[in-house]
Amino acid sequence: MMTINFTEPEERVALREAVKKLAGKYGREYVEKQAREGGKTTELWMEMGKNGFLGVNLPEEYGGGGGGMADLAAVLEEAAAAGAPLLMMVVSPAICGSIIARCGTEEQKQKWLPGIADGSLLMAFGITEADAGSNAHQITTTATRDGDQWVLSGNKTFISGVDEAQSVLIVARTEDARTGKLKPALFVVPTDAEGFTKQPIEMAWSAPEKQFTLFLDEVRLPADALVGDEDGGLWQLFAGLNPERIMGGALSCGMARYVLDVAVDYAKTRTVWKDTPIGAHQGIQHPLAKVKIELEQARMLWQKAAALYDAGDDFTAGEYANMAKYAGGEVSCNAADVAVHTHGGNGLTVEYGLANMLVASRLGRIAPVSREMILNFVAMHTLGLPKSY
Numbered sequence: 603m604m605t606i607n608f609t610e611p612e613e614r615v616a617l618r619e620a621v622k623k624l625a626g627k628y629g630r631e632y633v634e635k636q637a638r639e640g641g642k643t644t645e646l647w648m649e650m651g652k653n654g655f656l657g658v659n660l661p662e663e664y665g666g667g668g669g670g671m672a673d674l675a676a677v678l679e680e681a682a683a684a685g686a687p688l689l690m691m692v693v694s695p696a697i698c699g700s701i702i703a704r705c706g707t708e709e710q711k712q713k714w715l716p717g718i719a720d721g722s723l724l725m726a727f728g729i730t731e732a733d734a735g736s737n738a739h740q741i742t743t744t745a746t747r748d749g750d751q752w753v754l755s756g757n758k759t760f761i762s763g764v765d766e767a768q769s770v771l772i773v774a775r776t777e778d779a780r781t782g783k784l785k786p787a788l789f790v791v792p793t794d795a796e797g798f799t800k801q802p803i804e805m806a807w808s809a810p811e812k813q814f815t816l817f818l819d820e821v822r823l824p825a826d827a828l829v830g831d832e833d834g835g836l837w838q839l840f841a842g843l844n845p846e847r848i849m850g851g852a853l854s855c856g857m858a859r860y861v862l863d864v865a866v867d868y869a870k871t872r873t874v875w876k877d878t879p880i881g882a883h884q885g886i887q888h889p890l891a892k893v894k895i896e897l898e899q900a901r902m903l904w905q906k907a908a909a910l911y912d913a914g915d916d917f918t919a920g921e922y923a924n925m926a927k928y929a930g931g932e933v934s935c936n937a938a939d940v941a942v943h944t945h946g947g948n949g950l951t952v953e954y955g956l957a958n959m960l961v962a963s964r965l966g967r968i969a970p971v972s973r974e975m976i977l978n979f980v981a982m983h984t985l986g987l988p989k990s991y
């Protein structure tokens with residue numbers, strides 16, 4: 603008889619426990635303090651790397667743990683549930699690490715993967731452009747060949763963590779494919795390259811990770827900065843974007859778990875009607891219970907998407923990665939909303955930190971691909987409806 607296993611393997615359960623312990627040692631207070639004071643989460647990041655948590659998905663021969671996306675997503679979910687939503691995990695080991703591991707040359711893997719795995723090398727990722735937004739087929743950053751070099755010109759926006767990164771994996775198009783459907787060409791661009799400048803974007807969300815607009819003004823790169831084949835097509839990009847969506851789903855689930863725990867604790871202890879805590883009332887209980895159910899649905903979706911990706915079924919993984927990202931974003935927003943409401947006025951104070959989580963949770967609905975673009979994708983590819991955009 604065929605069985606579907608809905609429990610995680612022992613190793614992953616142990617991995618979760620270990621991450622919970624480490625991230626819990628730092629906790630939400632540490633992350634908020636760093637954000638408030640303009641600091642970073644470097645100590646936590648490096649300790650995560652030293653313990654093998656950041657590179658758990660990368661091949662062992664390049665310093666990784668030899669596991670899969672399901673392991674990396676479990677790490678991120680646990681860190682976020684402990685109050686440390688490490689956004690750069692979505693970018694450096696998941697997107698950049700996966701693309702280099704799957705499409706890079708032997709030299710590129712040796713050069714970049716060990717550092718990504720132990721956390722000493724942080725690689726940001728840049729695809730979004732101001733004039734293209736959700737329509738990546740419209741990006742204009744262009745790579746031109748000049749002898750044995752590449753010359754990159756263009757701009758990117760909302761790129762996370764560039765101030766902490768040594769390089770950015772930039773999605774461009776080649777001179778020959780300047781217009782039309784995107785034929786992505788991926789380049790590792792050092793953040794200290796001549797002609798590369800970054801400008802911080804002032805965000806309303808307080809977090810250690812900052813966002814930047816990038817300008818590339820004839821940035822010269824050696825031939826081996828190109829990762830994969832310039833004619834390789836979209837699959838090379840999706841070798842990173844499917845992991846990004848799975849990780850987005852897991853990150854959102856972790857954040858939802860964190861705020862739900864905080865809200866349940868508060869509901870159990872806050873008493874304003876004689877001896878009964880506010881959590882004794884259905885008006886408080888039901889929204890919390892609903893979030894718990896939505897959370898378990900969303901967690902199952904990212905686990906399924908990751909299992910498909912790890913099994914090598916890129917096509918179906920893509921479908922589920924989108925659904926997982928959608929479900930994660932929704933439950934994260936709903937959980938933050940319910941958590942704030944459960945706290946009454948305290949929900950909006952800086953002391954309780956939930957109002958900031960309310961803003962942070964919106965990220966799951968917007969990035970890396972918006973809720974509406976996922977609905978477009980599912981309507982068209984899963985349901986076979988006509989393309990609407």
Ligand SMILES: Cc1cc2nc3c(=O)[nH]c(=O)nc-3n(C[C@H](O)[C@H](O)[C@H](O)COP(=O)(O)OP(=O)(O)OC[C@H]3O[C@@H](n4cnc5c(N)ncnc54)[C@H](O)[C@@H]3O)c2cc1C
Pocket residue numbers: 693727728729730734735736737759760761762763813965968969970971972973974975978990991
């Ligand atoms: C905190 C943060 C970090 C980020 N980090 C990175 C990063 O590291 N690297 C990177 O490359 N990008 C990053 N992004 C960018 C992110 O991926 C984009 O914001 C996202 O893809 C949406 O693009 P946009 O903001 O231009 O919105 P737009 O494309 O302008 O969309 C605006 C609204 O219109 C809706 N919309 C657009 N088209 C349609 C349609 N056809 N049908 C229905 N609705 C539609 C969208 O759903 C959205 O609600 C980050 C963004 C944020 C906020």
